[in-house]
Amino acid sequence: MTLLLLAGTGEARAIAVALQGRDVIASLAGVTREPEPLAVPVRQGGFGGETEFRAFLAEAGIHAVLDATHPYAARITARSAAVCAALGVPFCQVLRPAWVPEAGDLWTEIATEADAAAHIPLGATVFLGTGRQSLPGFANLAGRRVICRQIDPPEGPFPFAGGEFLVGRPPFSVADETALFRRLGVDWLVVKNAGGQASATKLTAARALGIPVLMLARPAPGDWHRVETVTAALDWVGRCG
Known part of the structure; x- marks a missing residue:
């Protein structure tokens, strides 16, 4: 076979x-x-x-x-x-x-990327853990500082004002994510509900820091x-x- x-x-x-x-x-x-x-x-x-x-x-x-x-x-x-x-x-x-919220999590589920703007105020620092392919869907987040992490170096400028790329290859430990979110002053975390232990460290860090999370619903x-x-x-x- x-x-x-x-x-x-x-x-x-x-x-x-x-x-x-x-x-x-x-x-x-x-x-x-x-x-x-x-x-x-x-x-x-x-x-x-x-x-x-x-x-x-x-x-x-x-x-x-x-x-x-x-x-x-x-x-x-x-x-x-x-x-x-x-x-x-x-x-x-x-x-x-899929991941499920634990005690101390501040999660809100959203159906599409465009829904994030209704929850995140202007001027907030937003960390996108959703990958570069979904980035165009967040274009209405202009007016916030948007940080998009991706594995590969960017091939062009950020597609909308106020955004920046952060290059990093997983895995990331809880300590790594906690230190990163503190350094960047992250106010909101946006992720896909990918499930699994390897990429859950950012959720653990957000829980510890009291950072609210927008969870993009699974297909x-x-x-x-x-x-x-x-x-x-x-x-x-x-x-x-």
Whole structure:
């Protein structure tokens, strides 16, 4: 069996390690310029669309697709699931549980990036932990100091007034995040509900500092098979053959 692993998360890296020596091809969409290496052969760059994805599955002789992309890679997941369903190719999404607030958290859930402006006053310092791809959706935050952290150095100026980029590659410890938020004078934290322990450190730091958090809601789950853990994903692969 040849497995296509749609990668880009810590779960995908762990799955790749567990499947070393098996017939596996990992795919990275190319969002990060220099991604961390994986333990299986990697195809770099997106497929280009549904037609191209169908063609790749056929040409590469893919028998099953395991989607371990980011929880907010909704279009990739939906397209992959739909194509696999049409072709009769087994498909499974690895979707880690969402974060839930703890005592002391000051969270407000928002549906879209544009909703953030209704909660954050002018003049506030805003830390965006949502990644550069979602940055255009926050354009109505002009009038605040907006700091967007991203892995790669920016290729151009900030897209709206009052913003700045901060380059940093995870993981970040709680101590790192706490010191950073204090140094920057962060008033608001905006994040996606990605779930997982690795990126939760910024939430722990915000809780300790009393910083309110705007939590961008997850995309609605689709009607396809999904599991929450690496162990369950490997079990699914084993059942596929």
